Amino acid sequence: MTRLSVNVNKVAVLRNSRGGRDPDVVAAAVACLDAGAHGITVHPRPDARHIRTDDVMALAGLTGQRGVEFNLEGNPFAPPRPGYPGFIALCEAARPAQATLVPDGDAQLTSDHGFDFERDADRLQPLIETLRAIGCRVSVFADAPLDPHVAATQAAAAARSGAQRIELYTGPYAEAAAHGGKQAASVRARFAAMALAAQSNGLGVNAGHDLSQANLAAFLAGVPGVLEVSIGHALISEALHAGLAATVRAYRALVDAQAQGRAPGSGPA
Template sequence: MTKLSVNINKIAVVRNSRGGNLPDVIRAAQAIERFGADGITVHPRPDARHIRYDDVRNLKRVLTTELNIEGNPIPSFVDLVLEVQPAQVTLVPDAPDAITSNAGWDTMAHRDLLTGITARFHERGIRVSIFVDPRPEMVAGARACGADRVELYTEAYAREYAADPARAVAPYVAAAEEARRQGLGLNAGHDLSLENLAAYIRHIPWTDEVSIGHALICDALWYGLENTVALYKREIKKGTL
């Protein structure tokens, strides 16, 4: 069964908008675990506009499911990951001023960088996933860098899904098949939602994990957080039937 890792960045955005500690990010993460999520994802950025480095440290102390830390491997990020030692780190090539992640790595052009960073994390027993566009050659490049998994950047799938679901998912199936040939684990994330998640899993049932934040937190405004986590888990299960 594909695991659900909930990205809690948007909860931190609400907290930071007023100062103080409402909503409590740590309490929210613990509740999300209790509601059935298989992991928690965070993506700290240098400007601390949502998740802060201290949030990551505090989460590691209390979480009982997997912690996945996403980010661009700048020196401060690398130091944080080596200190916290999460179950998984996802390397994402986002610029400091990016609103959200908007592209995967060119794993061939950045092979030396990614290989060196991956080796450092492996020394601490941290699983490494590399964020890539749905291109088989980038998946193969991630394997050459020593990655354990790739995370397919699913923004294009989500954007094109309503118009033509089969066409939207086709590049992802090809990239996922390459990951399987390469012996890589497979994650997916970005703009997956209640509307498109089951179809994605149905086409790529060997997906190990989906990381979902923005859509899930938006849905929680209407359905409540506990019910929303259950709804996303249901869509994952529906995709396997």
């Protein structure tokens, strides 16, 4: 079964644009969980452009009370600075169920690539050991290479780092899916190959970035064994029109239908 984790970063973007507490990030997370989300994701950045350290701690408390997954994303190599203690220190304080490591720089608008594991595995390894020692499951952001041989070597190196899962960076798939046809099928096959390579090396597979109601079902149908999808930007955008609870329920219907081998809308979720 694929689990749905809702990324509430965009709620914090809207709050920070005005100041104050509204919209409330924790209240939004509660609405998502009440509507059926399996967990909550945030990606705090050192410049606090959206999620702040206090949000992380508040959401850690909420998810702990609810007994649901808290997935904390970030660059483990970004140095600490005022207001941001560093990713490892933040995980030590919040104790998320899952820590997802992402190689994003300060200047990036959003995450747009995975690690080069052949290059980065050795320096990731001690950080991953630290995170696992405090009880975090560790996932690492990964691309889906064009060459299946590269996918195999990247997956093996990711496993060597000590990570337990990869998160497939699905931006290229979403871009191809927007155009449809053979291009989408071809790109989706790349992701299936990377997923299989990861699984053959003992890694679980998550996925996220630009997944939406328009492309999620086809992705899950074409990429085997996806354990979790983390969705924020599209879901919050859709919720502006349809309402947050209704939008989360729609995503749950998509992931539940895939697990049960039926088409969305063909019966109760």
